[in-house]
Amino acid sequence: MTTTGDDGLEMSRGWFADLSDENTIEAIVQGHEVDNHLAPLAAFARRVQSEGDGQAPPASATLAALFVAPAARPLVRKGRRQMVKGQLSSVAAKVAGLGVLAKIGLGTSIAAAGIASAGAAGVLPDRASHAVRGAIEVVSPVEFQEPESDPPTEDRQSNFGDRVSSDATGESDGQHGVDGDQISDEAPGAAHRPADPGQGDPPADPGQPDVTGQDRAGETPAGSHVPPSTPGGPPTSTTPSSTVPPEAEEHAHS
Amino acid sequence: MRRDRFAGQFRTVLVAARQGEPWAFERIFVALSPVVVGYLRLQGSREPDDLTSEVFLGVHRNLSSFEGDESEFRSWVFTIAHRRLLDERRRGSRRPPPEPLPVDLDPAAPDDVEDTVAESLSIERVRALCERLAPDQRDVLLLRLLGRLTVDEVAATLHKTPGAVKALQRRGFSAVGRLLDSEGVPL
Numbered sequence: 012m013t014t015t016g017d018d019g020l021e022m023s024r025g026w027f028a029d030l031s032d033e034n035t036i037e038a039i040v041q042g043h044e045v046d047n048h049l050a051p052l053a054a055f056a057r058r059v060q061s062e063g064d065g066q067a068p069p070a071s072a073t074l075a076a077l078f079v080a081p082a083a084r085p086l087v088r089k090g091r092r093q094m095v096k097g098q099l100s101s102v103a104a105k106v107a108g109l110g111v112l113a114k115i116g117l118g119t120s121i122a123a124a125g126i127a128s129a130g131a132a133g134v135l136p137d138r139a140s141h142a143v144r145g146a147i148e149v150v151s152p153v154e155f156q157e158p159e160s161d162p163p164t165e166d167r168q169s170n171f172g173d174r175v176s177s178d179a180t181g182e183s184d185g186q187h188g189v190d191g192d193q194i195s196d197e198a199p200g201a202a203h204r205p206a207d208p209g210q211g212d213p214p215a216d217p218g219q220p221d222v223t224g225q226d227r228a229g230e231t232p233a234g235s236h237v238p239p240s241t242p243g244g245p246p247t248s249t250t251p252s253s254t255v256p257p258e259a260e261e262h263a264h265s
Numbered sequence: 266m267r268r269d270r271f272a273g274q275f276r277t278v279l280v281a282a283r284q285g286e287p288w289a290f291e292r293i294f295v296a297l298s299p300v301v302v303g304y305l306r307l308q309g310s311r312e313p314d315d316l317t318s319e320v321f322l323g324v325h326r327n328l329s330s331f332e333g334d335e336s337e338f339r340s341w342v343f344t345i346a347h348r349r350l351l352d353e354r355r356r357g358s359r360r361p362p363p364e365p366l367p368v369d370l371d372p373a374a375p376d377d378v379e380d381t382v383a384e385s386l387s388i389e390r391v392r393a394l395c396e397r398l399a400p401d402q403r404d405v406l407l408l409r410l411l412g413r414l415t416v417d418e419v420a421a422t423l424h425k426t427p428g429a430v431k432a433l434q435r436r437g438f439s440a441v442g443r444l445l446d447s448e449g450v451p452l
Contacts, residue, residue: 030435030442039438040409051445052438058391059410062307063300070294071318077325078291 270296275335283328290328294321297339301346304411307395308350308403316353320346340418343408347422394444402437405430 029035029049038045042060045053070078271278271292281289298317305313305320323345331341395403401423408419416434420427 030438033431036434036438052442055391055441056410059307059407062303062388063411065299065303067295067298068302068314068317071315074318074322078287080287
């Protein structure tokens with residue numbers, strides 16, 4: 012019988028029909044004895060299998076290293092130096108694998124980051140630092156304070172606060188803390204203070220007895236409407252004694 | 266054609282290799298690398314020795330994840346080898362065009378046909394035969410013959426069903442027979 016298809020030619024031969032039997036194929040694979048007409052296939056199988064009977068191929072350097080040195084156990088933690096070295100090697104390998112344009116871009120980025128860091132740290136010359144800081148302020152929400160270029164004045168002495176008054180420490184009078192109105196000559200604004208703060212114009216004493224706002228009401232713009240006197244009369248003291256019952260006042264004195 | 270390449274000590278060797286013993290991993294390499302490099306060579310790998318080293322580096326890296334007996338270990342190693350082979354092909358290495366088969370075979374007498382054919386089938390001729398097989402058929406035949414994998418193991422390695430593997434091995438042997446027949450080897 013002759014059939015057509017992928018194996019039509021072989022279908023006309025007896026050995027193809029034998030291949031339909033799984034046991035026949037297993038016999039060829041396992042090297043068992045087969046019918047004579049299948050001998051070429053058995054020979055082919057033996058020849059293929061003999062490819063695996065040779066010597067071990069040479070191992071690569073990486074693989075050979077595993078044969079002579081104790082292998083790193085998966086759970087053994089690497090030392091920090093080993094990890095850093097490994098990470099650097101990994102980064103170097105990745106950089107080496109980049110294209111030319113990618114390397115140029117990476118180098119430019121690193122240089123820009125370095126300049127920006129130096130500018131932010133203030134280690135560049137004034138003009139360069141100003142330019143870098145300005146650029147950073149444009150592209151980011153970061154704002155830098157302008158460095159103070161003026162020399163320290165009398166009011167901004169650089170060593171202000173270094174020394175503590177003996178009055179404050181208690182050395183002079185045995186009492187901690189400043190206990191008077193004396194201000195150190197080193198304090199800011201000392202040059203503008205009068206020699207004796209207590210000698211200036213005294214402020215009006217709001218607690219003058221016998222003088223009340225009612226008495227000076229005539230000096231206000233509405234002075235013409237002020238009556239000559241109030242019905243009850245102005246209070247003469249902070250304690251409205253007239254409102255206190257006499258018995259209560261006596262009780263308080265007793 | 267022995268399948269046991271560890272002389273019954275596979276378990277001991279595997280445990281020692283997992284513990285990082287150099288001798289144990291070298292024993293694994295010596296036992297299985299010849300069949301792996303033979304598989305890669307007949308598959309047309311351009312650098313079979315280097316690729317074999319890559320395979321066993323992968324074995325070493327993943328040794329702790331393996332569980333099974335020697336047969337399963339062998340299947341596992343060939344799965345790695347097959348994947349590395351596919352990686353190599355994806356990297357752009359091209360197989361050279363198949364060379365024409367030599368036709369210097371003399372017809373053999375019926376009684377000693379197998380020996381005669383075996384002697385005549387040089388390794389170069391076997392490689393050329395494998396080159397002419399369909400890739401799926403070649404994968405199945407080489408994993409079965411060199412890897413000594415079962416139908417089920419080949420199916421797992423190639424992500425195919427056992428039925429598909431059986432069909433491919435039958436067609437593969439048929440193709441080999443047809444090629445040998447066309448070159449003058451009586452079947």
